[in-house]
Amino acid sequence: MILHHTFKDQLNLPDYIISEIEFYKNNSFQDKNEELYKKFNFIGYKDRILKKNGQEYPSTKSDRTPLNGQSQAWVKANICKEFSECSYSSTFPTSQSHGPHTDITRLWLLMYIVDAGGEQVENCFWRQKGYDFLRLENKPVVVCDYSELELVESVQFPVRTWVLFNTKVLHSVENINRARISIQIGVNDLNHLHQSFLDKIEKIKKL
Ligand SMILES: [Fe+2]
Secondary structure: OOOEEEEOOOOOOOHHHHHHHHHHHHOOOOOOOHHHHHHOOOOOOOOOEEEEOOEEEEOOOEEEEEOOHHHHHHHHHHOEOOOOEEEEEEEOOOOOOEEEEOOOOOOEEEEEEEEOOOOOOEEEEEEEOOOOOEOOOOOOOEOOEHHHEEEEEEEOOOOOOEEEEEOOEEEEEEOOOOOEEEEEEEEOOHHHEOHHHHHHHHHHHHO
């Protein structure tokens, strides 16, 4: 199973997507997933208290809003033919951690990090003690107490590069100390990725 993959040598974003990112950096917007959290009765995802190394502190909150039609068309033509979402995402540094969770809106996340949110930011992948690594329950999973977790891998994803990771493995973002900005493409079938991306994954499978 591929946990994560970094795609090198990919296309740069067109100017109109860069302009749209700048717009959302400078203007507030409503998180489009608020209704979804209510639908899944996922109370506690955004307002949870994390326990780590004897300390308690809140998790950060990410807000996402869809890119406009022109930007989504470019993503469809160049990155991924079908997706569950194509969003601008911002995470404000209200605390250092976006706590461990699985995603509810996608099996895979194809992410283009514009600003990682700090020099020491790490994407961490976890296994909850006593559970399978891959969490295929029909509901989102959240773990607030890090003592229940074993670190599987931590990685510093490069900025301005497309990276893919499996969102059904518990994951968190650590050491955030400024706004974390990314473009997020929700993918439920890797075969929808553009051929140039698929070729790279196939190469890895054959190794
Ligand atoms: Fe996530």
